[in-house]
Amino acid sequence: MSTPATSAAAPVAPVKPPPAAERVYAHVKQALLDRRYEGGMLLTEGELATAVGVSRTPVREALLRLEVEGLIKLYPKKGAMVLPVSAQEIADVVDTRLLVEEHAARRAVPAAESLLTELEARLTEMRDHSEAGDLAAVSVADRHFHAALVRSAGNRILDRLYEQLRDRQLRMGIAVMHAHPDRIAKNITEHGEILQALRDGDAEAAVDAVHRHVSWVRHLARGEDR
Structure with missing residues (x-):
């Protein structure tokens, strides 16, 4: 046939x-x-x-x-x-990020290996883009690092809320890095501290590292360098 x-x-x-x-x-x-x-x-x-x-x-x-x-x-x-990025906008975004990210950091412990792997990859991207002088790409990798941490909490409502902050975070991050280029290396170090706390399984250390890292933008908005 x-x-x-x-x-x-x-x-x-x-x-x-x-x-x-x-x-x-x-x-x-x-x-x-x-x-x-x-x-x-x-x-x-x-x-x-x-x-x-x-x-x-x-x-x-x-x-x-x-x-x-x-x-x-x-x-x-x-x-x-x-519209320029205002001090009030920075303060509002920081307050919202602290509420979401401190909760996520606490929920992330014990951290899944997949989360640790993704955070390490984003941290490597930040280092590479920083060495290349691409501040926009550094800011994007920074946001992806935090978004992965928030996503690990498994709360879709918080995911959507955090996603709504995306463009404001990128715009603020790039503006601040241009104004304070010395903060880029500190930023990368602080991301490493968050990752290490998660690896150690220390929830309170992870929350503390997130708090210190996210809060620095508000200090700069007030004219206080850290």
């Missing part, structure tokens, strides 16, 4: 590009995180439309979304001003 001929593979549908408003949103958000758009800078719809290659309508939609997130302030017929 003859075997039926194998049918030709179906053609692969071309990947559709993201909607125009989403492209504008991603462009501006990344520029904010990379500090190409600094606090106090005025962005115009026309300039953004040209930069992304879209009309002004999706630019307005994207800017409205960014205003809701507290990253810009819209001024009718003028444009959008990039």
Whole structure:
């Protein structure tokens, strides 16, 4: 009995590009995180439309979304001003992080080997990016380190809450590292202390290390160096 001929593979549908408003949103958000758009800078719809290659309508939609997130302030017929990172914003983010991360550090003990492996990998990334002078990449690896710790607590509500802080953390972290480059090495050391406490199975030492590490940003916002 003859075997039926194998049918030709179906053609692969071309990947559709993201909607125009989403492209504008991603462009501006990344520029904010990379500090190409600094606090106090005025962005115009026309300039953004040209930069992304879209009309002004999706630019307005994207800017409205960014205003809701507290990253810009819209001024009718003028444009959008990039809001600087304020001391109050830093304090609010630090308070929220302490509540979430101290709880996660306590719950992480005894730490699973998979968590320790991931934290070690993120710490290595931070060292490598620091040596390369890529502060944005250092900040991303830093956030991934903490996100892994929070995720290990197994609380999906806390995961979502922490995820909402993501962009604010990245923006703050990059801004602070540019202003205080000496803190990068201290940051990496403090991450190592958190990891070592988890390896030792010492929950209170892990919580204390997290508290000291997260709190330093608030000290700098108050003009107190550590």
